[in-house]
Amino acid sequence: MTDASDQHVHHGYELTHLAALEAESVHIIREVAATFERPVLLFSGGKDSVVMFHLARKAFWPAPVPFPLMHVDTGHNFDEVIAYRDRVVEQTGVRLVVSSVQDDIDAGRVVEDTGPGASRNRLQTTALLRGITENRFDAVFGGARRDEEKARAKERVFSFRDEFGAWDPRAQRPELWHLYNGRHHKGEHIRVFPLSNWTELDIWQYIGAEDIDLPPIYYAHEREVVPRDGMLLARTRFLQLHPGEQPHIDTVRFRTVGDATCTGCVLSVADTIDKVIEEIEITRVTERGATRADDRISEAGMEDRKKEGYF
Amino acid sequence: MSKELLRLATAGSVDDGKSTLIGRLLFDSKSIFTDQLESIERTSAERGDEYANLALLTDGLRAEREQGITIDVAYRYFSTPRRKFIIADTPGHVQYTRNMVTGASTADLAMILIDARKGVLEQTRRHAFLSSLLGIPHLTICVNKMDLVDWSQERFDEICDDFVSFAAKLNVTDLTFIPLSALQGDNVVDHSVNMPWYEGRPLLSHLENVYIASDRNLIDARMPVQYVIRPQRGDGADHRAYAGTVAGGVLSRGDEIVVLPSGFSTTITDIWGPGGSEVDAAFASMAVSIELADEIDIVRGDMLARPNNRPYVGRDIDAMVCWFSDDADLRPGNRYQMMCGTRLTRAQVSGLNYRLDINTLHRDEEATALRLNEIARVALHTQQPVMFDSYRRNRETGSFILIDEATNKTVGAGMITAPVSKDSHVVWQTTKVTREQRTHQGATIWLTGLSGSGKSALAVELERRLVAEGRPAYLMDGDNLRHGLNSDLGFSDDDRRENIRRTSEVAALFADSGAVAIVSLISPFAEERQRAREIHAERRIPFFEIFIDTPLELCEERDPKGLYAKARRGEISQFTGIDSPYERPRDPDIVVSPSDGSPTEVAESVFRNLGL
Numbered sequence: 007m008t009d010a011s012d013q014h015v016h017h018g019y020e021l022t023h024l025a026a027l028e029a030e031s032v033h034i035i036r037e038v039a040a041t042f043e044r045p046v047l048l049f050s051g052g053k054d055s056v057v058m059f060h061l062a063r064k065a066f067w068p069a070p071v072p073f074p075l076m077h078v079d080t081g082h083n084f085d086e087v088i089a090y091r092d093r094v095v096e097q098t099g100v101r102l103v104v105s106s107v108q109d110d111i112d113a114g115r116v117v118e119d120t121g122p123g124a125s126r127n128r129l130q131t132t133a134l135l136r137g138i139t140e141n142r143f144d145a146v147f148g149g150a151r152r153d154e155e156k157a158r159a160k161e162r163v164f165s166f167r168d169e170f171g172a173w174d175p176r177a178q179r180p181e182l183w184h185l186y187n188g189r190h191h192k193g194e195h196i197r198v199f200p201l202s203n204w205t206e207l208d209i210w211q212y213i214g215a216e217d218i219d220l221p222p223i224y225y226a227h228e229r230e231v232v233p234r235d236g237m238l239l240a241r242t243r244f245l246q247l248h249p250g251e252q253p254h255i256d257t258v259r260f261r262t263v264g265d266a267t268c269t270g271c272v273l274s275v276a277d278t279i280d281k282v283i284e285e286i287e288i289t290r291v292t293e294r295g296a297t298r299a300d301d302r303i304s305e306a307g308m309e310d311r312k313k314e315g316y317f
Numbered sequence: 318m319s320k321e322l323l324r325l326a327t328a329g330s331v332d333d334g335k336s337t338l339i340g341r342l343l344f345d346s347k348s349i350f351t352d353q354l355e356s357i358e359r360t361s362a363e364r365g366d367e368y369a370n371l372a373l374l375t376d377g378l379r380a381e382r383e384q385g386i387t388i389d390v391a392y393r394y395f396s397t398p399r400r401k402f403i404i405a406d407t408p409g410h411v412q413y414t415r416n417m418v419t420g421a422s423t424a425d426l427a428m429i430l431i432d433a434r435k436g437v438l439e440q441t442r443r444h445a446f447l448s449s450l451l452g453i454p455h456l457t458i459c460v461n462k463m464d465l466v467d468w469s470q471e472r473f474d475e476i477c478d479d480f481v482s483f484a485a486k487l488n489v490t491d492l493t494f495i496p497l498s499a500l501q502g503d504n505v506v507d508h509s510v511n512m513p514w515y516e517g518r519p520l521l522s523h524l525e526n527v528y529i530a531s532d533r534n535l536i537d538a539r540m541p542v543q544y545v546i547r548p549q550r551g552d553g554a555d556h557r558a559y560a561g562t563v564a565g566g567v568l569s570r571g572d573e574i575v576v577l578p579s580g581f582s583t584t585i586t587d588i589w590g591p592g593g594s595e596v597d598a599a600f601a602s603m604a605v606s607i608e609l610a611d612e613i614d615i616v617r618g619d620m621l622a623r624p625n626n627r628p629y630v631g632r633d634i635d636a637m638v639c640w641f642s643d644d645a646d647l648r649p650g651n652r653y654q655m656m657c658g659t660r661l662t663r664a665q666v667s668g669l670n671y672r673l674d675i676n677t678l679h680r681d682e683e684a685t686a687l688r689l690n691e692i693a694r695v696a697l698h699t700q701q702p703v704m705f706d707s708y709r710r711n712r713e714t715g716s717f718i719l720i721d722e723a724t725n726k727t728v729g730a731g732m733i734t735a736p737v738s739k740d741s742h743v744v745w746q747t748t749k750v751t752r753e754q755r756t757h758q759g760a761t762i763w764l765t766g767l768s769g770s771g772k773s774a775l776a777v778e779l780e781r782r783l784v785a786e787g788r789p790a791y792l793m794d795g796d797n798l799r800h801g802l803n804s805d806l807g808f809s810d811d812d813r814r815e816n817i818r819r820t821s822e823v824a825a826l827f828a829d830s831g832a833v834a835i836v837s838l839i840s841p842f843a844e845e846r847q848r849a850r851e852i853h854a855e856r857r858i859p860f861f862e863i864f865i866d867t868p869l870e871l872c873e874e875r876d877p878k879g880l881y882a883k884a885r886r887g888e889i890s891q892f893t894g895i896d897s898p899y900e901r902p903r904d905p906d907i908v909v910s911p912s913d914g915s916p917t918e919v920a921e922s923v924f925r926n927l928g929l
Contacts, residue, residue: 019567019600020530023322023401032591032604033543033562040544040617040659064592065604068556069548152392159391178389179727180415180641182422183716184562185656189725203403205394292350 024212031058031200032065033184034163038145038198039065039072041188045145045198046103046138049075051087051094051221052263054149054201057209060218061200062147063098074101076143078134080126081108082244082266090221105137124246125268131316135171138195145188147198153205154292157309163202169193175309206261207286214279226259226277237270320396323529326405326421326453328444329430334461338430338499339393339406342521345506348395390420399525414690415641417447418730422716425529426455428520433466433496437479443675445480449487450637450692450732452712454532456484457493459520464498468511486678488709491527495520533601534711536857538566538574539628540599540621541658541704541714546606558589558606559615564658564713565706567600568607568621575624576615578702580904582624583611601713618660620704620714625859628704628714630904631847633667634697635734636708638719640687642728645721647687647695653728657703657717664719668696694734702903707855708732757789759828760929761853765840765902766865767894768880769872771916775865775909776837778920783929789832793824795839808891814845821849828858833929841893843900861927864905869894871911 021029038045047062049055062071077091095102107129110116115136116129138146152159162178164186179187188196201209213220230241232253239245241253244266258271259282276282329335343349393404405420421427427448431441448456458480466472473496484492495504496515503509504519518526543561568574572585587608588596599605607621622628640647647666655664672684672693687693708715719729762779764772776792783790798820799806806812817840824834840846846862853860872894873881884892891897907926913919923929 019533019535019598020321021602023320023396026322026602028591029562029602029604036544036560036604037659061591065560066546067589067591067593067606069546153394156391159393160389175389180419180730181727182419182718182730183712184423185716185718187656187718187720187725187727189654189720191725203392203394205396207396208401290347290351292352 024208024215027204027208028061028064028212030184030203031061034186034198034200035062035065035147037186038147038188042145042196044141044143045073045147046076046141046143047071047073047147048134048149049077049091049094049102050149050263051077051091052149053209053213053220053224054151056094056218056220057204057212058147058149058201059094059100060216071098071100074103076103076105076137076141076146078130078137079104079106079108080130080133080265081106082126082242084221084223084240084242084260084263084266086223087221087263090219103137103141105133105140107133109133110136121246125265127265127268130265131171134316138171143195144190145196145198147200149201150199151201151204151206151209161199161202163199164188165197165199166190167195167197171195173197206292207283210279210283210286214283221263223260223263223271225279225282226257226274228255229258229271230254231256231258231271238272239268239270240266242266320399320401321529322401322403323426323524323527324403324405324424325426325428325524326407326417326424326448327428327430328407328417328421328448329440329459333430333432334499335406335430338459338461338497338505338520339404341499341502341505342404343393343395345502346395346397346521348393390416397521397525402524414443414447415639417444418451418639418641421448421451421453422712422730424451424453425532426457426524426527427453428457428459430459430461431476431480433460433462433469433472433476436476437483439676441480442483445484445489446487446675446678449484449489452488452708452732454529455491455493455527456489457495457520457523457527459499460494460496461499463496463503463509463512464501468496468503468509470496470512470514473515493517493523493527495523534565535600536566537626537628537706537711537714538568538572538621538623539564539704539706539711539714540568540605540607541660542615542617542619542621543659544617545615556608557612558587558608559621560604560606561621561659562604563599563601565601565711566623566626567598568605569598573624574609574621575627576613577620577622577627577704578630578904579613579615579619580906581611581613583609583613586610618658620658620660622704626857627854628706629847629851629854630702630704632699632702633844634664634699634703634705634731635670636695636697636717636731637673637692637734638687638695638729638731639692640689640729642721642726643689645728647693647719647729648685652722654720654722655697655699655703655717655731656720657705658714660701660703662703663700664697665699666695667698670694670696695731697731705733707734710855755831757831758859759789759831759833760859760861760927761824761828761834761836761849762923762927763824763840763846763849763860763862764835764837764865765846765862765905766867767869767872767899768839768892769875769877770865770867771909771911772837772839772865774916775863775919775923776835778916779833779835779923782920782924783833788929789830790835791827791832792835792837793820793827794837795820813842817845817849818852821852824849825853825856825858828853829856839893839899841897841899843902846902861906862902863907863909863923864902865909866901867911 107126110132111118116132150158162181230253231238232251259274260271276285391406395402407417407420429444460476477494497504506521540561540563542559546558546560575582588599589606590596649666649669652665671680671682706714715733717731718727721728766772780790780792803816806816824836827834850860883889884895893899
């Protein structure tokens with residue numbers, strides 16, 4: 007048989023690991039757009055959601071991304087990140103939905119912790135679920151990766167959530183080949199994680215290879231910081247100082263971006279993407295271990311929050 | 318930075334040291350971070366363990382840590398300068414077979430642990446069988462705890478022999494044995510000084526070097542259409558592209574393609590990678606979007622293939638199914654949603670052939686239902702036609718899942734065995750001559766139509782033309798075959814099927830030798846013609862179905878052999894068109910009507926259309 011494709015077959019047809027990860031993510035994003043009625047992409051301005059949005063734009067080129075973004079806004083943001091978020095919306099013309107924790111506090115749906123250790127991180131779940139219900143979203147893209155945390159290492163790419171938004175780790179749908187079952191009843195939804203198989207290093211290498219713009223706080227800069235619980239917290243207007251705490255100025259950068267009251271930074275002089283990649287390649291501490299106070303609550307902190315509806 | 322990606326699945330019995338081995342691979346490749354290590358050391362100490370329990374690293378759920386068992390697949394990542402690895406760490410427990418299947422479905426390599434003291438256990442056999450069933454190309458058997466058998470080569474050889482004799486019953490192509498001690502690190506990353514007799518590579522080096530580039534199917538071009546990209550506004554408003562992930566083969570700009578199931582052909586004008594990057598050749602696993610020369614109605618669920626190399630298109634599928642549901646059994650007659658590639662359709666279980674005991678490989682043909690974690694060979698009938706290949710040929714186009722319509726749960730996973738084949742120990746003898754080395758490229762042209770429709774006249778003309786051009790060709794006429802090859806067959810349903818089967822096989826042999834086999838058979842049943850197509854597709858031999866669409870009244874008027882008259886008088890029964898049906902082809906390559914002209918003219922146009 008003289009099928010022309012036979013002649014092309016040689017051993018050169020191999021994707022690099024970044025290209026393979028990109029292809030897998032694009033496949034997942036297209037699958038959702040094709041099979042759900044109202045998908046939404048969670049966007050915090052953090053590097054994972056930035057990469058996820060970048061992949062979504064590439065997946066539908068030259069058409070615009072066929073779903074909106076949603077920011078679950080704790081109100082305790084880094085100013086640079088909000089500025090970045092608004093710039094992305096303006097430049098791409100994407101629709102942005104904001105579901106705000108402040109609205110829940112004002113309406114009395116949640117009660118805010120007080121005191122120096124107070125964080126709104128846990129309150130995000132209510133705002134997230136409210137945003138999903140109010141907008142009748144049926145698929146919610148999250149930028150979570152399996153390498154981040156041990157409960158996340160167990161999660162499927164298509165993660166079923168019941169009408170309360172809850173995850174049942176013992177009753178997950180088997181997920182085989184590249185066949186993703188997103189069928190659900192009204193009121194239920196699916197969380198979708200296109201970056202499941204990426205590691206922190208993959209994300210940074212991809213940002214470098216694709217020249218993706220990030221909020222500036224990901225690169226080394228001088229900032230007023232407070233050491234607390236083995237972490238360096240940024241001094242912002244949201245952070246109450248404990249008695250005796252002395253802020254000082256240091257050269258730091260962030261490895262993750264979340265609620266400003268519980269996201270730590272690390273000492274670093276890496277002010278370019280290449281230097282960041284070099285640093286990530288040799289680090290011996292995970293990004294969450296280094297910078298997330300909320301994961302230290304208990305051995306099953308993440309699992310418990312996911313069961314409540316956290317992403 | 319440009320590493321290869323290798324996906325591996327681990328399996329083994331509880332306490333074979335799987336977690337320790339994974340922990341060591343992660344630890345020695347510097348993929349365990351200090352905060353993770355501190356966390357498991359702290360938890361181990363709280364639980365009163367003497368050493369840091371590396372299983373805590375992979376057992377991420379509360380229930381798993383409490384019970385000390387793995388319930389669900391955990392995915393772990395590590396990389397070396399050569400490769401990035403994704404480990405699907407799958408549970409060993411019998412009741413979680415479904416999770417092993419989940420983790421192993423995309424694996425390039427399966428790593429099965431054996432405790433050197435215990436040897437090959439039931440669980441080892443079960444996992445090896447599942448790995449083989451799931452078509453994992455490489456199987457690596459880690460004979461662990463060699464320190465506890467005095468690093469004995471004899472013991473190692475004994476276990477290898479044991480396993481090999483079992484694996485002979487399986488479809489395992491690449492089998493590697495490594496003696497090691499995960500606890501002490503022998504032959505994990507570095508060569509063991511304790512086992513100088515072992516001449517192979519240590520595990521990590523094996524994982525870095527196992528050759529996987531040829532595992533994907535780069536021969537049969539397939540792209541299930543996933544999504545239609547059609548901007549409604551802006552500069553790209555006239556853009557219309559079909560997005561999807563290439564599931565097999567290579568597609569290039571300028572290639573002729575066929576859209577299935579509709580059967581329309583056109584040409585690829587452009588291929589783009591994500592974001593509009595230029596792509597010259599899109600190969601299996603690439604996510605692309607494709608623009609075509611002609612405006613054809615194409616929707617999600619359709620498939621692009623090459624005109625001379627098509628997947629099966631049909632509504633009857635024969636498959637091995639793993640059953641996942643603990644609250645409902647699979648039974649003949651049940652209906653499910655079936656997801657195959659990007660196509661979602663309803664499927665009914667039309668038969669349960671046998672249930673397989675995965676421990677003994679015994680086939681229970683009396684079974685009437687399939688329960689949780691059981692595996693069976695079943696027949697399915699789908700509402701819409703499905704495009705598929707056999708799973709052995711392509712894991713992407715040969716797999717499907719079954720979804721319960723009421724609960725939406727994924728209840729089954731299927732691996733298509735098509736075409737239906739009887740098991741035997743006969744193997745193909747490969748010859749020294751490849752198809753490309755032969756002087757001519759063969760093909761089979763299958764003419765179907767009512768008696769008297771004009772098949773023979775066209776067939777004779779086709780044969781004459783080919784031979785005149787110096788091409789080897791041979792006409793296989795249904796009547797002639799019944800004098801010789803098929804003289805032992807009557808006209809019962811079974812005999813008719815056998816008649817078609819033998820003719821298909823012989824035609825395929827002719828075509829393989831470089832001749833054009835021209836088959837002229839009424840072949841009234843669609844299923845039989847599909848089988849003929851499958852026999853050719855399996856061997857990648859071009860097969861063209863030509864439907865001679867002459868109305869019954871005209872055939873009866875012609876009645877060249879006087880058969881219609883006899884049938885009308887009741888002297889012949891089961892005559893096609895009179896008291897036995899003719900199933901019109903749904904998707905023939907060419908349709909010929911009486912108005913198309915003389916046999917010579919029709920033969921001319923057939924030649925042109927088939928590009929012969």
